[in-house]
Amino acid sequence: MDASGQTIRPARWDEPFDADVTPERVERILTLPPFDRMDPQRFPRHLPLAGILRNDTRLLTLKQDQIIVREGDYGNSAFLVLEGTARVVLESLPREVLGRSEGAKKGWFQSIARALGTRRLREQRPHHTIRQREADEDELTLLHDVPRVLEGKRTNDLQPGELFGEIAALGRSPRTATVIAAQNGTQMLEIRWQGLRDLMSYAPEMKAHIEQRFREHGLRSLLRALDIIRRLPQEAVDEIAAATEFERHGRMDWYGSYQQLLDKTTPSERLRTEPMILQQGDYLNGLIIVRGGFVRVSRKYHLGEQTTAYLGKGQCYGLKEIYQNAQKPGELVTSEHSLRAVGYVDVLVIPTVLVERLILPRLTAAEIRKLEPQGSISKTARPVKLSEDAREKLGPGIVEFFMDKRTINGGATMLIDLDRCTRCDDCVRGCASAHDGNPRFIRQGDQLEGIQITQACMHCHDPICMIPCPTGAIHREESGEVVINDRTCIGCSSCANNCPYNNIQMVEIRDERGMPQFPVKLDAKQRIVFDSQGSMTSLSADGAVQRATKCDLCHDLLGGPACVRACPHDALIRLDMQETDKLAAWLNR
Amino acid sequence: MNFFARRRLRNTLLCLVGMVLAYGLWRMLKIALRPAAIYTGFALLALVLALALFNGRKKLPFLPLMKASSWLQFHIYAGWLSVFVFLLHSGFRLPTGMLETILSVLFVIVALSGVAGLFITRLLPPAITRSGEPLVYERIPRYQHALRTEVEGIVEDAERQSGSTAMGNFYMSTLAPYFQRRSSVLLLAGNPSRHSQRILGQMDEYCRYLDEELVGSMGRLRECVERKRNLDFQNAAQRLLKLWLFVHIPFTYSLIIVALVHAWVALVYGGRL
Ligand code: SF4
Ligand code: SF4
Numbered sequence: 001m002d003a004s005g006q007t008i009r010p011a012r013w014d015e016p017f018d019a020d021v022t023p024e025r026v027e028r029i030l031t032l033p034p035f036d037r038m039d040p041q042r043f044p045r046h047l048p049l050a051g052i053l054r055n056d057t058r059l060l061t062l063k064q065d066q067i068i069v070r071e072g073d074y075g076n077s078a079f080l081v082l083e084g085t086a087r088v089v090l091e092s093l094p095r096e097v098l099g100r101s102e103g104a105k106k107g108w109f110q111s112i113a114r115a116l117g118t119r120r121l122r123e124q125r126p127h128h129t130i131r132q133r134e135a136d137e138d139e140l141t142l143l144h145d146v147p148r149v150l151e152g153k154r155t156n157d158l159q160p161g162e163l164f165g166e167i168a169a170l171g172r173s174p175r176t177a178t179v180i181a182a183q184n185g186t187q188m189l190e191i192r193w194q195g196l197r198d199l200m201s202y203a204p205e206m207k208a209h210i211e212q213r214f215r216e217h218g219l220r221s222l223l224r225a226l227d228i229i230r231r232l233p234q235e236a237v238d239e240i241a242a243a244t245e246f247e248r249h250g251r252m253d254w255y256g257s258y259q260q261l262l263d264k265t266t267p268s269e270r271l272r273t274e275p276m277i278l279q280q281g282d283y284l285n286g287l288i289i290v291r292g293g294f295v296r297v298s299r300k301y302h303l304g305e306q307t308t309a310y311l312g313k314g315q316c317y318g319l320k321e322i323y324q325n326a327q328k329p330g331e332l333v334t335s336e337h338s339l340r341a342v343g344y345v346d347v348l349v350i351p352t353v354l355v356e357r358l359i360l361p362r363l364t365a366a367e368i369r370k371l372e373p374q375g376s377i378s379k380t381a382r383p384v385k386l387s388e389d390a391r392e393k394l395g396p397g398i399v400e401f402f403m404d405k406r407t408i409n410g411g412a413t414m415l416i417d418l419d420r421c422t423r424c425d426d427c428v429r430g431c432a433s434a435h436d437g438n439p440r441f442i443r444q445g446d447q448l449e450g451i452q453i454t455q456a457c458m459h460c461h462d463p464i465c466m467i468p469c470p471t472g473a474i475h476r477e478e479s480g481e482v483v484i485n486d487r488t489c490i491g492c493s494s495c496a497n498n499c500p501y502n503n504i505q506m507v508e509i510r511d512e513r514g515m516p517q518f519p520v521k522l523d524a525k526q527r528i529v530f531d532s533q534g535s536m537t538s539l540s541a542d543g544a545v546q547r548a549t550k551c552d553l554c555h556d557l558l559g560g561p562a563c564v565r566a567c568p569h570d571a572l573i574r575l576d577m578q579e580t581d582k583l584a585a586w587l588n589r
Numbered sequence: 590m591n592f593f594a595r596r597r598l599r600n601t602l603l604c605l606v607g608m609v610l611a612y613g614l615w616r617m618l619k620i621a622l623r624p625a626a627i628y629t630g631f632a633l634l635a636l637v638l639a640l641a642l643f644n645g646r647k648k649l650p651f652l653p654l655m656k657a658s659s660w661l662q663f664h665i666y667a668g669w670l671s672v673f674v675f676l677l678h679s680g681f682r683l684p685t686g687m688l689e690t691i692l693s694v695l696f697v698i699v700a701l702s703g704v705a706g707l708f709i710t711r712l713l714p715p716a717i718t719r720s721g722e723p724l725v726y727e728r729i730p731r732y733q734h735a736l737r738t739e740v741e742g743i744v745e746d747a748e749r750q751s752g753s754t755a756m757g758n759f760y761m762s763t764l765a766p767y768f769q770r771r772s773s774v775l776l777l778a779g780n781p782s783r784h785s786q787r788i789l790g791q792m793d794e795y796c797r798y799l800d801e802e803l804v805g806s807m808g809r810l811r812e813c814v815e816r817k818r819n820l821d822f823q824n825a826a827q828r829l830l831k832l833w834l835f836v837h838i839p840f841t842y843s844l845i846i847v848a849l850v851h852a853w854v855a856l857v858y859g860g861r862l
Contacts, residue, residue, distance in 0.1 A: 418717070418718040423714075430650030434651040558652075562650045567657060567658060568647070569714075570658045
């Protein structure tokens with residue numbers, strides 16, 4: 001409590017994104033486009049434009065060829081060029097150039113050699129050598145040998161006033177291109193998503209600009225991924241893209257408060273805190289397509305609400321109601337379900353008139369059959385992943401349990417059938433033997449009706465852990481696994497702190513003798529300083545060097561996850577939680 | 590029919606077909622006056638070696654050698670087949686001679702421990718799951734210690750607050766031995782809850798002589814008894830799930846060694862080497 005008796009809580013702007021963005025610098029930024037065109041009067045008093053710039057932005061001065069964003073990385077910031085030039089590489093760069101792991105699968109001989117060479121002590125690594133963390137970070141963000149790497153590749157130069165990275169930041173999707181600084185001293189303004197969101201809310205020109213860019217660059221391909229739109233002629237797709245509305249629900253930083261929420265509230269209380277996208281009984285203004293995040297589908301049941309299904313990226317809701325309304329214009333069919341944002345959700349809404357005019361006439365007979373009144377909910381436009389009625393197949397409680405634990409985010413969630421699990425730990429040993437003697441999961445976790453959600457990385461559809469990684473060490477492989485590159489991880493713990501499921505462990509790494517490794521001292525020329533005995537000068541006061549570790553889904557092993565292969569009792573599975581049919585089949589084996 | 594039922598049916602049929610084939614071959618060898626015992630002996634040795642490979646597979650989970658669950662299925666049904674081939678090899682007679690007797694006893698131990706293991710691994714996991722709070726086997730001594738400390742704390746508090754030694758006496762006579770004991774696998778031989786039920790009955794009985802406050806403390810102690818029941822059951826069940834392997838695996842290796850000696854002796858004394 002302060003002197004006036006008010007409670008003081010930590011607030012969003014207690015810690016600015018970058019303390020170097022001083023009021024003087026903000027003054028200068030306000031004179032640059034696009035901020036010079038914004039009307040500060042439109043911003044509310046508690047969120048002034050200058051305040052957003054002061055607290056939600058960071059100034060970056062980059063060396064030539066320094067990477068600003070890497071293709072495939074997740075990030076939560078957009079960038080505005082202030083001075084100099086940013087070069088967008090329009091074609092994919094080789095994995096090793098971007099600091100990704102090798103990616104190739106190990107053959108038989110490599111696997112055997114690795115097993116024979118398994119280190120006896122935990123978390124042993126060759127000495128991290130040789131440089132301090134800061135130096136590491138700089139080095140790792142530099143694109144080397146640019147003329148050779150970019151030879152023959154198409155690039156596009158961005159000039160002062162141009163913005164990039166906003167689609168990935170707001171849509172929580174991977175960056176689609178690598179961008180580097182084209183000149184020494186290139187200056188960028190990094191705007192974190194919170195600030196970007198507020199700028200969009202109060203500066204219509206910013207909102208229009210960003211939405212226009214999304215319409216031009218991302219929306220068409222996203223729409224074309226849907227079966228019901230893929231078959232439409234180009235003009236129809238263009239018309240739909242021009243009229244599609246964007247909606248965001250929930251908080252992008254839901255994961256920060258979620259653990260607290262889990263501890264303090266009941267499941268039905270948590271359900272009520274989820275922002276409503278569509279209420280049961282409402283008329284559908286359009287077809288709702290999930291662009292990012294997860295939507296809970298529920299309906300009233302006695303005095304509460306029963307979750308019947310969930311929708312993930314690319315799935316849509318409302319086609320049935322729109323179809324039935326079009327068939328019988330006199331009878332108003334309203335939504336049979338409520339839709340709620342689980343955490344954070346980004347949806348697209350195609351207006352009903354366009355669905356009726358452009359989409360319904362081109363539906364196939366099979367699709368129409370599913371939309372008839374006896375059909376079931378959630379006609380998904382992409383291959384129907386959601387079961388006809390997930391609840392029926394999965395059994396009462398299970399859908400709600402998975403929703404509540406947010407396990408639905410998992411692309412390869414580890415589930416253990418405790419009625420078959422003999423607690424032999426062969427899975428843990430299997431994992432350890434595939435990872436130099438270090439198991440990458442803990443055989444424990446929440447459980448319901450004999451099913452355990454085991455504490456192993458779930459390789460989330462929305463991998464929040466990736467957002468703050470400064471070096472891109474944690475990344476998604478093309479095959480979908482979220483993987484940490486041990487060589488480029490600098491042990492900053494950002495990913496581990498961001499994982500809402502506590503599935504990333506920070507470990508102290510050890511040298512060949514089993515001793516903790518410490519950062520070492522470098523001289524002005526970045527050479528290691530040795531002491532009089534010829535040993536590297538350790539900075540042990542900084543604490544031992546750490547690395548982030550987690551399940552990598554054995555992405556480099558020929559046979560796939562060792563845990564699954566090691567379980568003799570068919571008790572363990574890795575499942576994409578959006579594949580509810582597979583999940584139901586596994587539960588009802 | 591669900592996946593497991595279908596798999597069981599398929600594998601049982603395959604196993605029966607294997608048995609019929611083995612019997613047919615054995616009969617033909619007999620009719621043709623060929624040394625059937627040599628053939629069945631080698632078939633049996635090959636089967637036992639193949640069965641033993643399962644343990645080797647477990648040590649190499651990083652190699653793409655089929656899932657351990659497929660190996661286990663093979664292990665189970667080839668195990669049944671090997672019992673049948675063993676009967677053919679022995680001519681459905683009791684063994685004679687020292688080596689044969691040792692070998693037969695070893696085979697019976699390995700086979701019976703395998704069958705017992707199969708039942709244990711199918712029956713105990715659901716019981717463990719339903720027993721209560723999940724416990725990590727290696728940490729059970731720690732949980733037990735913490736529980737005991739908690740119980741002693743409740744008893745001490747009750748004594749201090751009531752100024753009576755009623756709870757202390759009850760603890761010393763009834764609760765202390767119960768909370769100090771670590772369960773053995775023999776617990777599973779009868780009703781695993783019998784100890785806890787007896788203690789709970791004695792607690793109810795004793796409550797007649799206590800005032801309201803002490804009855805409240807008894808309520809907390811009842812929860813501790815319930816937790817101890819879970820702890821004892823999980824300890825016994827998880828230990829048994831590990832123990833049977835300590836019979837099955839070492840006896841398998843002994844069996845292989847004695848079987849090799851037996852084969853060598855049979856070949857040498859049969860004039861085939
Ligand atoms: S997939 Fe591989 S790394 Fe992940 S838990 Fe299983 S064995 Fe371990
Ligand atoms: S290997 Fe299978 S049975 Fe053994 S502990 Fe792991 S999940 Fe359970």
